Amino acid sequence: MYYKKGEASKVYCSLCPHYCSISENKAGKCRVRKNIEGTLYTLNYGKITSYAYDPIEKKPLYHFYPGSNIFSIGSFGCNLACEFCQNWEIVNKETLTMEIEDQDMLTLSTAKHSIGIAYTYNEPTIWFEYVRHLLDVIKDKNLKNILITNGYINEEPLRQLLPYIDAMNIDLKSINDSFYNNICKGSLEPVLKTIEISSKVTHIEVTTLVIDGENSSLEEIDSLSQKIASINKSIPLHLSRYFPAYKMKRQPTNFNTLMEARNIARKHLDYVYIGNVWGVDNNTYCPNCYTKIVDRYNGGKVLGVERGKCIKCGYKINIIY
Structure with a gap:
C-alpha cells in the first residue's frame, strides 16, 4: 500500500516522510519495503x-x-536510524521469525489477563499492512x-490506522530538527x-529519551x-533515562x-514521569490538589478518580480505566 509506479521500473513509496524513490531490487530506508520487478512489496x-x-x-x-x-509483538525494520x-x-535485519495464525493471535492476546495487543519493538508503522490487518481482528x-x-x-496512512487504535505512545526524540537529522x-x-x-482521535502519551549533552538542556x-x-497539557510525558x-x-x-x-x-x-530509574515516585496525582489518583506500588490501583474527575477537587483527569 501507499506507493506509485514510475518509469524504468522505479517505485515511489508514500507511507512515510522519506518518500523513498526505490529502484528495482532495492529497498527503501526502512529496509522492509522492496521493489520487485516494478511492484513494491x-x-x-x-x-x-x-x-x-x-505490564501496560x-x-x-x-x-x-x-x-x-x-501482549506485545514486533517484527523487523525501521524508517529511522537512531544511533x-x-x-x-x-x-x-531479518532474524529468526515466526508466523502466528489469527485465531492463535486472539488466544495469545487474551492470555495472562492481557487486554489486547501492543505493536512495538520495531517500528510498527512500516509493518503497516499486517498491523492494519490485525487491528480489525483484535477490534x-x-x-x-x-x-x-x-x-x-504520513497523514493519510496515519488516519487510516487511527479509528482502530485505542492508545499510542509516541517517541518525541527531541524538539530540535538537527537532532533528528544527525542522530536519527x-x-x-x-x-x-x-x-x-492523534491526540484528537485517541489516547496518547509521549516519551523522550533524555541523553546528556544531546537533548538534555533545560x-x-x-x-x-x-x-x-x-x-494538550494533559498529555502524559515520560522522560526516560538513556543507557549506552x-x-x-x-x-x-x-x-x-x-x-x-x-x-x-x-x-x-499536568503529568510528567521518569522512566528507566528504579525507586522514583511515578504514582499519578491530581495536578490541581495533588490527591493520589493511581497507586503504582499497589498494582496500578485507581484510587482518587470518579467519572473522570478527581474525587477531592473535581479536576478533570486524563485517564482511561
Whole structure:
C-alpha cells in the first residue's frame, strides 16, 4: 500500500516522510519495503521476531488501564536510524521469525489477563499492512490495539490506522530538527504532526529519551514540554533515562538531569514521569490538589478518580480505566 509506479521500473513509496524513490531490487530506508520487478512489496508481513506479556506501564502507558497486561509483538525494520536504538539487533535485519495464525493471535492476546495487543519493538508503522490487518481482528473481539511508534508516518496512512487504535505512545526524540537529522536520520515536523493529529482521535502519551549533552538542556526540555502543552497539557510525558546502546556510547543520563527536566516540564504539563530509574515516585496525582489518583506500588490501583474527575477537587483527569 501507499506507493506509485514510475518509469524504468522505479517505485515511489508514500507511507512515510522519506518518500523513498526505490529502484528495482532495492529497498527503501526502512529496509522492509522492496521493489520487485516494478511492484513494491512488504518483506515483513506476518513475520514476528519478538513477543512478550508486559505490564501496560512498560510501554510506557500510565493513563490507559493502569495495572493491566498487554501482549506485545514486533517484527523487523525501521524508517529511522537512531544511533541509540535499544532494539537494533531485531530492527536492522531479518532474524529468526515466526508466523502466528489469527485465531492463535486472539488466544495469545487474551492470555495472562492481557487486554489486547501492543505493536512495538520495531517500528510498527512500516509493518503497516499486517498491523492494519490485525487491528480489525483484535477490534472485532473488543480487545485493545496499542501502537508504540516513532510517529514518522504520513497523514493519510496515519488516519487510516487511527479509528482502530485505542492508545499510542509516541517517541518525541527531541524538539530540535538537527537532532533528528544527525542522530536519527529523519525530521521533527512529521512527528509533531502525528502527535497533534492523534491526540484528537485517541489516547496518547509521549516519551523522550533524555541523553546528556544531546537533548538534555533545560532550555530544550522547556521548549519540548511547551510544544506538547500547546497541543494538550494533559498529555502524559515520560522522560526516560538513556543507557549506552548500538552506536552511541555516552554515559547513562545523570539522575539530576532527569529530576531537573521533570521539574521544568511540570511547569507546562499536568503529568510528567521518569522512566528507566528504579525507586522514583511515578504514582499519578491530581495536578490541581495533588490527591493520589493511581497507586503504582499497589498494582496500578485507581484510587482518587470518579467519572473522570478527581474525587477531592473535581479536576478533570486524563485517564482511561
